[in-house]
Amino acid sequence: MVQENSERLKKYLDMISRREGGIEGVMHKLGAGRRPREEGAEGPAPARPRTGAAPARPKAGAKPVTAALESAARGKPIPPQDHELLEAIIFEDIRPAIDIVDGAFTVTHPLWTQLSGDAATRTRIEAAIPLVGRIELPGNTRIPYGGTGFVVGPGLVMTNRHVAEIFAEGLGDRRLSFRTGAAAGIDLKREHGRPAGTVLVVRKVVMIHPYWDMALLAVDGLPAGKSLTLGLDDARELAGRDIFIVGYPAFDPRNPVDVQDAVFDGRYGVKKLQPGQLQGGVDTSSFGKLVPAATHDVSTLGGNSGSAMFDLATGEVLGLHFGGRFHERNYAVPAAALSRDDRVIAADVTFAGKPPGGQTEWSGWWLRADSAEGPASGDNGAAPSTGSASPAAAPVSAGLSISAQGGSVVIDVPLRITISLGSATPVTVQAAAGEAITEAMREPDHDTDYSTRKGYDPGFLNDPAQKLAKLSVPMPKAASAKVLAKTRDGDTILHYQNFSLSMHGERRLALFTACNVTKAPELKKPEPGRDYTRRGLSGLGANDQERWFIDPRLDEKLQLPDVFFTKDRKAFDKGHIVRRDDVAWGRSYDELKRANGDSYHVTNCSPQVGGFNRSADGTDNWGDLENHVLSEAANERLCVFAGPVLNPDDTVFVGAGGEGAKLRARIPERYWKVIVSRVDEGLAAYGFVLEQDLADVDFEFQVPLEFIPALVPLSEIERIAGVRFDRALNQADQFASLRGDEVVMRQGVRRKTRIGAK
Template sequence: MADKLDHSAFLRHLARGQDLTGLINDRMLEREEGVRAATADTESAAMPPDVRGAFEAAARGEPLSPAQQFATEAIILPELRPAIDVINDSYGQVTHPLWTKLSNNAGIKARLETAIKSVGRIELPNGPLPYAGTGFVVGQRQIMTNRHVAEIFTRGLGDRSLVFKPGLNAGFDLKRERGGGQGVMLTATRVLMIHPFWDCAVIEVDGLPATAQPLTLSAIPAPELRDREVAVIGYPAFDPRNPAAVQDDLFGGVFRVKRLQPGLLSSVSDTASFGKMVPAVVHDASTLGGNSGSCLVELTTGQVLGLHFGGAYRDRNYAVPASALGADPRVRAFGLKFDGPPPTTDPAWASWWQRAEESEAIVPDRLAPAPQAKPKPATVAVSDNQGGQGGAVVSTAADGSVNLTIPLHVTVRLGGAPPIAAETVSTEAATTEITEKMVMPFRDEDFSHRPGYDETFLKQDGDRDPIVVPMPTVKDDSVVAKTKQGKDRLDYQNFSIKIHAERRLALFTASNVTAESALKRPDKRKKYTRAALSGLGENDQEQWFLDPRLDDELQIADYFYTRDDGAFDKGHIVRRDDVAWGETYDDLRRANGDTYHVTNCSPQVAPFNRSAMGVDNWGDFENTVLTQAASERLCVFAGPVLDPDDDTFLGRDAPRSRIRVKIPSRFWKVVVARVEDGLAAFAVMLEQNLSKMPKAPPEGEEFVMPDEFLKSVVPLKDIEDWTGLTFATELHQVDQYDTIRGGEAAARSGARRGRVRKR
């Protein structure tokens, strides 16, 4: 998505076949005087010279002068592409000169009213955002929306292993109109498909009314859609990417309600989407962030021509062509209604389904178990063993009790347990399921060939100029811990770390991240679950290990995390899933094991670290950036903010040894991606709320960790100010904080945009 508007090209697009002189005259007078001018014959009604000159220059294909650009800035889209309120599944008289047909033409209005009844808002009753986006009915119990919308509350890819994220669910409201038109929220029961190539998802919803009829999807090829008039129907939200005053003017200061937004289709254009370039259809309706998942309804047929998924303000918006979805047998298998027969050959992106199936094989291992009813309390009876036998004996009774002789006789009765067949098991087997063992994950102890972070990782075949993403440097090199060999960084498989000597935590990490299937599953005969790669059982606890290349006193031992009464998680700074890739299975497994070094660990509150408890705070932002990227590779820098004023926790690093550790309250991440026009850098800050944390709890006092956190997209310069790091000039030049991409990354990931302030 371009960050700068090509005014000349956009004006030519808007003016195709239309005489805009009278319209602009009227609109300029209306803006200046507050009322519509009765005539356009007076001198004051004349189109301002810079505005007229802009249209004339555009018609000649010439670039606009700075004055012409400034003059047209406020009128291009707001004055030509309106947003119309939807009330009671309809809309009133449309007075906009270009769009009076919406109400004057009975056929068009009837078609749009039918579509309006089938469009709803995707709700998140207990989610991180007010709502997820827009969806529309495509089947008897099916709605369509964007993949990036569904991924807010869903895990998985493809059409098999798709589940709701633990603790999150979704609903669907067909009303949510201006003036309080809130209907009944229907329950989303399951996710049927998340498309591996297109930004599209299909969700099953219970209770759709008969008035919400499935909309027909067009089979007309995208190149043949140029100049067709459409209405986007959806729920535009206030969008931080766009000027607030213009949004307030266009939408009357009211957002998140159902709107009708007319526009025109133009060419097909490649745009970045989930690590690849996709051929999307372009439209110019006045859409905002909440429109994600909206349908593009053709005025003359009522058919859906596309699925809106993103865009750039006053430049171009993108939609998935409906015909592209109709060309996919996996999409048609859901019984969606298309107005033409399927093609006889598979689409060009068919191979992406195979990639999705390969990634789905990994997903279940990362999912939290489904909620289960809590068992009734067990009753335990203990008596002396009168038999005098030394061996352990386990037997079961018809009432579900278990008798264990070890040489005490213990009877355990689980309330409501069904009778089980009597059998003899070993003592070890009887205790396996209820004991969490401390297990050291698999690791390669030969560090002689670790490549570490690769600054050329984003370079692709065919690049004429070098693509380099340098690691940040440390302003005060004296704070960096030195290895036993005198080096200032620890290289691992696919990532590197620099350690703060006094704090014994990472100053920063630098990692190469990819979603490429060939590197995530290099040997398809192998298993890639956490258990297979790490050697951990379902109930095993990870025992992290010290790095032998660094003195022990420069590291915080695993004991601190496992003997602190659960106050902290061992938070991966470099995520295991991110760097577990390689040309060979051995490379991948080595990278997986390397993430369990305590050098890659920072104390974090449990909900902050555990994706199973809600939003994946570390990973969601990367996934959001990937939706805007042109390749599946990322360079990621991350670490804690080691503030001297951080609060101190008194814990243990050995059975009889106390340790005082300053606990970071903030963690930062910088994600660098390839985009259509080069590189883009995104910076985000995650902050733990440690306001209730005692400075140094008295001996024996239980420590309770608060679980609130805040996510903010911030300027790269702020990361530097608070970490003592310096990022390369070329990354500052592509910092996305003040750009369209940066605003979209914030909106999609549920982050605010703001500067970092001193506490």
């Protein structure tokens, strides 16, 4: 690891010092004009250190700086003790972050004096500053702010798709909506030592681009007649061009705390000027595909997402920053690519000249977005109204008719409900002619010929459409094989359609599950015109309730029956460990339906407090995390492992066991999940733990709590869950990486190094 860090630093220093004629040129300029270290950073007096922050490390003297740079210049390995010193040099001098106060800035860095010393350059930068703002999330207590955005047209702000998806859902420009209870705004100030500015409300989500990591927001109150201009020159062909970014870098836990606090003076989330250079183009992972991104070497941090990347010579926006790898390279959506997109042009984005438009290589992604089902709200991206909705505006679903008859409103659903108006006449409900109201517990449709099941595929991340190196993601194993239940054939693995699992014999619950997940529409809906709803796939009537079923390949005594969940334990959900929607895919409708049915085996069930799988706004706790991982993946495929944490001290509940028997079972209080994706450099693995509180569980009600997942190391999941992951997955663990930081910031999850004992 030390050698890898040394090589990474050396390569990065070589790249960012080309502008100065190499590392020797940097040494010469720093030696001639470097600021005295005791003066501190430029700008206003340092703010008080963050509570709990490590004290800032003393500034390095000239001799250690020279020695560290000389080692790099001569191609020698950089000693570990010099790594942090070189990181600080990069942050402070070569690629600094400069405070913006009252829309102005002062630069004393020897390598970047032209930013404020050249009048024309300074004017261009200061013209851009007021049109860049911080994306605010009113009412969101889990995420301090969303990122950065900038004005690109009349009442129009551009930011990243992954920023917009914090508060909005949908894809494309036709079926967009705000998430339940979510709101957003932009503050064009947010400078150090100054009061917060006015938060301008995001009125509507105009576009969430289906290919690029870009979104457009309609915002009221933006400066009249002012907009940044997107350039037509392709940033991917401008390697070496000087650029600057204006954004709101956040504290980044990947970097040494003392180095960051020394450079940023403990000030994060405020407007900064960050200079650098373009570094060409490269394919990188983004929302289930590889995209041809522009690259740059600005020292961006979390919070810079959605920042404009400006041409220092013209002031035009050359790209939209969306991510990167720390001190390797950063990625941006090329503005020139957006100028070829007719829908971006039609949205009234301002370009430097006439945008070419025309056919693009991502037109198929627009077709997918157009054909996708939209949010149920049907608000077309508008912010939630604070007033009452007009009844006349309510959409009428298929199979529902509303008519007026005299002084009554008649609604057929197909129940007929007659509401008389103008008097206190009671509401009457009668069954429509020829229809009977029935409700029954029924097993969803499922295939009982288990010979067709191949189960989890470890090579699933190898998309046949991509010419990439083959990867394998093996299933987990039990830390002790003795705990595993054996099937009637003596095996310890049960294979289903698109997933497999192993049962814990004593606990009668899955120890772990392994499934293949895809969002590819040709696999989620392989045959147009078929019914892909949950009830349609399950063959259930409108009033039927799902009854889960035993797997005949395993002794019934090793499984918790459906009656345990439905007889008298109303505080528990029958929680899918493998999510039904995850595995409901196939190359044919029959395959997809088989996978849907398989998810209702009680072997895939674990007793969970009501609401455990849903956050407070009704969304799926796990589903959002999977969508986030896909946002940085190279294809639309995931391998997902999950299971309960089977603690021997879990609380025992006594419930129905069938035929009048009583069944004693311990209820897990924690669940874990590992999500594995393919990224441009190989594998990326994310580990999570979600806890449920059983303190208030009662026979007669469900506990309406919100459950917040924690990002944890895979090694910690191994410790608490009694499983072992393949070595390649532990090496791909994103707990301490930039991608892990993005999960924490964008999804509002906690980060925990260790899960405490019960």
